[in-house]
Amino acid sequence: MDTPLARQEKVGKMLEIKNLHVKLEEEDKAILKGVNLSIQAGEVHAIMGPNGSGKSTTSYVLAGREGYVVTEGSATLDGVDLLDLDPEERAAAGLFLAFQYPVEIPGVGNMTFLRTAVNAQRKARGEEELSAADFLKLVREKAKALQIDADMLKRPVNVGFSGGEKKRNEILQMAMLEPKMCILDETDSGLDVDAMKLVAEGVNALRSEGRAFLVITHYQRLLDHIKPDVVHIMSAGRIVKSGGPELALEVETNGYAEFLEEA
Amino acid sequence: MALVHPKPDATEARLAALSAPENPGWTAAARDAALTRLRAMGLPIRRDEYWKYTRPDSLTAAEVTPATALAHDDEAPIFAATEALRLVFVDGVFDAEASDAPELAGVSVEMLSAAQGSDLHWARGLYGVLEARGQSPVARPLAALNTAGASDGVLIHVSAKAAKPIHLVYVHKSERSDAILHHCIKVDAGAELTLLESGPAAARLNKVMEVEIADGGRFQHVRAQGRDHDRRAATHIFARLGRESTFKSFTLTANGVLTRNECVIEFTGDDAVAHVAGAALGDGDFHHDDTVFITHDAVNCESRQVFKKVLRNGATGVFQGKILVKDGAQKTDGYQLSQALLLDGDSQFLAKPELEIYADDVACSHGSTSGAIDETALFYLRSRGVPLGAATDLLTQAFLAEAVEEIEAPDLRDEIVARLAAWLERRRG
DSSP: OOOHHHHHHHHOEEEEEEEEEEEESSSOOEEEEEEEEEEETTOEEEEEOOTTSSHHHHHHHHHTOTTEEEEEEEEEETTEEGGGSOHHHHHHTTEEEEOSSOOOEEEEEHHHHHHHHHHHHHHHTTOOOOOHHHHHHHHHHHHHHTTOOHHHHHSEETTTOOHHHHHHHHHHHHHHHOOSEEEEESTTTTOOHHHHHHHHHHHHHHOOTTOEEEEEESOSHHHHHSOOSEEEEEETTEEEEEEOTHHHHHHHHHOSHHHHHHO | OOOOOHHHHHHHHHHHTOOOOSOOGGGHHHHHHHHHHHHHHOSOOTTSGGGSSSOOHHHHOSSOOOOOOOOOTTSOOTTTTSOOEEEEEETTEEETTTSOOSEETTEEEEEHHHHTTSSOOGGGGTTTHHHHHTTSSSOOHHHHHHHHHOOBOEEEEEOSBOSSOEEEEEEOOOTTOEEEEEEEEEEOTTOEEEEEEESOOSSEEEEEEEEEEOTTOEEEEEEEOOSOSSOEEEEEEEEEEOTTOEEEEEEEEEOOSEEEEEEEEEEOSTTOEEEEEEEEEEESSOEEEEEEEEEEOSSSOEEEEEEEEEEETTOEEEEEEEEEEOTTOTTOEEEEEEEEEESSTTOEEEEEEEEEEOOSSOEEEEEEEEEOOOHHHHHHHHHTTOOHHHHHHHHHHHHHHHHHTTOOSHHHHHHHHHHHHHHHHHHHO
């Protein structure tokens, strides 16, 4: 058995962001101004921060969304330069972003979507594609745990889904794709307490030694259910403070004001 | 002052190039009447309002523009897996040897060329009749030309529920073939037929199909216009619908340098349903025109038009669709949708949706849009690991889905979906 330290040596840093500067493509406006973040395999990190601090931008830039220009710095996943890859290559490398606003895709069945995604990633990694029967078995099993019924699987992707259904559908995709690095962008927004618990259970079920999470949230309440190892406070495009879970409680009590002053 | 008008000369030149059938028999009167109609209106020219978006020149010229017939060995012929009575036309000429025996319980199937010699025929009440009705309020000279000069066609009389579809297989071989085909289909009360059509037919095709559906009859039509690149086609469907009858037509057009598909539907009995749909895929030198005219002249009828076009590399799509609701056609439910997905900035979609309503208790709606691939959806798919090309195809198929879903039979629908996917895949390279 490896000691925790030895394991960490072996798996190394899962996500490593160094001095990341990002501006908008359309206008000369800097959004991220030197973000540094290092996440080890098996860890759960949370980023909190006020509106406009650059939390969602960080997630989009990591996932490869268009419209942003990286002017400085780097981001690697397991030593692989993420910024050099297309979004689908980042996904195949093991990155997953659970969207704050999951996209509705009329005309594409949820099942077709899931199967296309799973098999595309398997193919990219040189693995055999799942047979229709194996896929069906797998998706039913994972869907059941998230209380996603057959009807939701049949309907077009996210079309007519409630807020909670959309977020559960994100977690289902995560469970099916089994990524190494999961980023949850305000997964708690628009969820009632029960739905948040369900989503958190889905996430917790996926926690493992080889997998890391970055949870982006405004509020501490999600972190009651998904317990982070490290909490970061982001403000004006930088991480201004990092600490243990107690940092989230501090924010809950005192707000962000003191951190903004520190920045 | 003499007005120089190109119409009479061009029309006469085209007529001179027609080869009249030797023994027109009972069709003679209809052919003569059509000739008179055609001379009165003249063949279409660019200045005609109805041909504003589509150049008729190559469709009306005396000479055929040569078109290479391409062999497509990379996929099985479409609808090959569907058991059907197959009738094969090679460059517009019926090929009896390649066809099935025209025997189908409850259905009479004859060739126009053979049947027109007899003195009396049921099709006498249909041949050129619906075409003539369809000339008002808008002239359709190419259809009159067809009635006057058709070399052959199929006459189908359906008196029961047909056990299997009839499949008209059009084979294009000759570079200069110029086919004029005229089909008549009569569906008796309570009878039912599915008609399939596939293939590019000829270098130039002028086709008319007249469909009369009696009370409670059902007619389903699925057509795939083949993969030839250079061919040209002008087709017309004229349908007249009786009480509680159903007419459903779907057309897939992938390739073809010029296609004009006109569909003219008239509701004459109450509570009838007509759906016309099409999916067109155009790449490069491709011009596709759907022109639809639906007349509601009965109570509580439903018409639905769903046309989707995917265009790239400078391809052009046209939609002219009209719903005319006559005085007294209350409770009409009319829906018209025409949409184009432009995969690049070079392609264009020209649409002219029209509603003309004289009844006061109707529900009619229309929508026409053109746009690019939804970038947000594209990123979402890619972020899940679906490569750009496959993600674009998936969204393109999703765009087409609403039209394809108009096909009732699942096996036919699946086959069309597979063809769409294959077309996209080939272009992804």
